[in-house]
Amino acid sequence: MARAHERPVYAYRRVAEQDATRVAYHPVVIVGAGPVGLAAALDCAVHGLPHVLLEAEDTVCEGSKAICFAKRSLEIFDRLGCGERLVNKGIVWNLGRVFFGERQIYAFNLAPEAGYQRPAFINLQQYYLEEYLIERLYELGSTDLRWRNTVTEVELCAEGVGLTVATPDGPYRMRCDYLIVADGARSPIRHLLGLSCRGQVFQDRFLIADVVMQADFPTERWFWFKPPFHSGQSALLHRQADNVWRIDFQLGWNVDPDEERRPERVMARIKAMLGEQIRFDLDWVSVYTFQCRRMERFQHAGRVFFVGDAAHQVSPFGARGANGGIQDVDNLIWKLALVVAGKAPAALLESYDAERIPAADENILNSTRSTDFITPKSEASRAFRDATLMLAEHYPFARRLVNSGRLSVPAMLRGSPLNTPDTEAFDSALGPGAPCADAPIQTATGEDWLLRQLGNRFTGIYFAAAHGRVAARSVEIIRALAGGAVPVTVRVVGERSLGKGLDGCGILDVAGLVRRRYGGSPGTFYLIRPDQHVCARWRRLELEPVRHALHRAFGQTQRHSEQIA
Amino acid sequence: MKPRRLNVAPRLACPDDFYQALLELHCGLTDEESRLANAKLILLLANHIGDQAVLDEALRIAREGLGEGLASAAERADSAVSSVIRAAVCRVTKERT
Numbered sequence: 001m002a003r004a005h006e007r008p009v010y011a012y013r014r015v016a017e018q019d020a021t022r023v024a025y026h027p028v029v030i031v032g033a034g035p036v037g038l039a040a041a042l043d044c045a046v047h048g049l050p051h052v053l054l055e056a057e058d059t060v061c062e063g064s065k066a067i068c069f070a071k072r073s074l075e076i077f078d079r080l081g082c083g084e085r086l087v088n089k090g091i092v093w094n095l096g097r098v099f100f101g102e103r104q105i106y107a108f109n110l111a112p113e114a115g116y117q118r119p120a121f122i123n124l125q126q127y128y129l130e131e132y133l134i135e136r137l138y139e140l141g142s143t144d145l146r147w148r149n150t151v152t153e154v155e156l157c158a159e160g161v162g163l164t165v166a167t168p169d170g171p172y173r174m175r176c177d178y179l180i181v182a183d184g185a186r187s188p189i190r191h192l193l194g195l196s197c198r199g200q201v202f203q204d205r206f207l208i209a210d211v212v213m214q215a216d217f218p219t220e221r222w223f224w225f226k227p228p229f230h231s232g233q234s235a236l237l238h239r240q241a242d243n244v245w246r247i248d249f250q251l252g253w254n255v256d257p258d259e260e261r262r263p264e265r266v267m268a269r270i271k272a273m274l275g276e277q278i279r280f281d282l283d284w285v286s287v288y289t290f291q292c293r294r295m296e297r298f299q300h301a302g303r304v305f306f307v308g309d310a311a312h313q314v315s316p317f318g319a320r321g322a323n324g325g326i327q328d329v330d331n332l333i334w335k336l337a338l339v340v341a342g343k344a345p346a347a348l349l350e351s352y353d354a355e356r357i358p359a360a361d362e363n364i365l366n367s368t369r370s371t372d373f374i375t376p377k378s379e380a381s382r383a384f385r386d387a388t389l390m391l392a393e394h395y396p397f398a399r400r401l402v403n404s405g406r407l408s409v410p411a412m413l414r415g416s417p418l419n420t421p422d423t424e425a426f427d428s429a430l431g432p433g434a435p436c437a438d439a440p441i442q443t444a445t446g447e448d449w450l451l452r453q454l455g456n457r458f459t460g461i462y463f464a465a466a467h468g469r470v471a472a473r474s475v476e477i478i479r480a481l482a483g484g485a486v487p488v489t490v491r492v493v494g495e496r497s498l499g500k501g502l503d504g505c506g507i508l509d510v511a512g513l514v515r516r517r518y519g520g521s522p523g524t525f526y527l528i529r530p531d532q533h534v535c536a537r538w539r540r541l542e543l544e545p546v547r548h549a550l551h552r553a554f555g556q557t558q559r560h561s562e563q564i565a
Numbered sequence: 566m567k568p569r570r571l572n573v574a575p576r577l578a579c580p581d582d583f584y585q586a587l588l589e590l591h592c593g594l595t596d597e598e599s600r601l602a603n604a605k606l607i608l609l610l611a612n613h614i615g616d617q618a619v620l621d622e623a624l625r626i627a628r629e630g631l632g633e634g635l636a637s638a639a640e641r642a643d644s645a646v647s648s649v650i651r652a653a654v655c656r657v658t659k660e661r662t
């Protein structure tokens with residue numbers, strides 16, 4: 001097979017602690033350098049949290065695995081300093097077409113609403129994502145990244161987590177306060193700890209092929225139900241970077257995976273799909289099954305945190321795997337950084353489960369529903385599926401029932417114990433728990449985007465009056481917040497001129513979209529977490545309510561809020 | 566018990582006409598085509614009703630007297646849980662759109 005991509009090899013290096021007689025200690029150890037483990041390391045680096053990243057292999061993944069990265073993931077990667085690189089290499093697509101047999105039954109357009117820096121989705125092969133994250137880690141220079149280091153034993157004790165790590169030079173031991181487990185769906189560490197992951201296994205097999213072709217196919221997502229070239233099943237065609245196209249064929253359960261993987265067999269299938277005249281090279285082939293399941297809890301013994309596929313798995317329809325895992329990391333690391341720095345109680349870490357388990361359930365529910373639609377399990381479900389598709393061609397109501405994947409949206413964290421509920425009416429959906437919406441802005445240094453002003457620390461958005469002046473009393477509160485034990489950096493949004501009275505923190509709402517998206521009448525104040533989710537919001541800025549909400553967001557009133565619940 | 570929202574009082578002006586039309590829908594269809602016609606009919610009517618609470622009642626009544634085995638009892642317990650999740654997801658979807 002012709003290869004579209006050469007995998008880089010990262011050299012194993014012996015580290016001093018392999019020779020030391022004393023067991024080395026690290027605050028945080030991350031296991032697994034896939035997209036989620038790499039994002040975790042980057043987030044630790046950005047927060048100045050010392051960490052070690054252990055990876056059993058010495059290269060990036062082979063072939064296309066995750067391909068579709070959602071806007072929220074790109075915003076998180078922007079916060080980690082590598083979003084631009086991913087978007088530049090990725091393919092932006094907006095148009096999706098749905099076919100039933102020979103006929104196109106409808107098309108949908110995901111064209112993003114104007115006024116967001118990032119598109120709804122990009123398609124990018126996972127190996128590129130991993131390479132770029134690794135480059136960024138080396139650029140930041142604070143990750144102790146150890147290739148060909150495989151964890152073979154995990155020991156939980158009162159003082160922390162003990163690890164035995166196998167290397168080409170033999171095993172060594174280390175100890176950490178917190179272990180982040182990002183070792184994938186099969187998670188060897190989950191097995192070492194005897195923890196289970198429960199849910200549904202689907203009796204179906206899918207063939208993925210990456211092909212390289214110089215064809216004039218448009219950059220669109222094409223999904224076939226009952227494709228004419230592949231009897232009775234479904235198929236998906238999606239473009240990635242470098243003229244690589246990803247094709248998924250549903251095979252059914254009663255096939256021989258080894259037989260289906262044979263290049264001649266795959267080539268014949270693809271020719272039937274693309275037509276005999278299209279020239280292409282087969283780059284990579286794999287047959288997979290999938291599951292929709294999760295662990296009962298993602299935090300174990302207070303010190304071990306499961307993230308990404310190690311914690312929860314979904315079907316591939318909807319791009320909810322990697323995108324969900326990246327949100328896990330976004331949620332966890334700022335909390336860990338505050339706890340390790342002694343600025344927040346360990347109770348804050350319990351909110352990881354409280355926030356991410358409902359998010360995982362939402363992803364599992366959506367991807368299970370897509371799977372039930374795409375691969376009907378009974379005569380009745382097949383009849384409803386086909387009836388829906390038949391109606392969809394002429395009756396728009398039925399298009400909303402067609403489910404070829406409900407694409408990943410960020411978790412709203414609505415029931416989070418860290419939220420302080422609204423006490424006033426807002427005409428904005430950005431309630432407590434919601435991820436902040438982006439908008440074009442201008443600062444003293446030029447044109448910019450709102451999300452680039454938020455994140456990695458607690459921030460506030462204060463909406464000034466139209467003339468841009470901020471009352472002396474509010475200036476005092478903003479200064480007090482900036483000088484707290486955990487400082488809150490407040491940005492002042494002005495409509496016509498940069499907020500006056502506070503130097504260097506003014507934001508000009510050039511398109512009026514900040515005000516519209518946040519319902520920002522003059523005096524409105526939003527308190528924002530380091531992961532860019534809203535903690536609380538008020539129509540008037542007062543110091544005490546903000547301090548109270550900040551305490552709650554630190555997990556300091558968690559027990560109290562549980563009693564209320 | 567919550568008040569019934571599904572109207573189960575006699576409503577059809579000419580029930581025999583409707584019943585005949587329903588049977589005629591299936592004239593000359595294979596079993597598979599009949600299944601499809603029934604499914605299309607249900608989808609059209611459900612969209613016309615457009616009220617999940619009414620549909621839930623109809624779904625529950627449709628199931629009465631059928632599949633009374635142990636497995637189905639377990640399924641019903643599951644569906645109670647899933648309707649809670651479904652309500653939550655619906656809420657989310659509405660707020661986003």
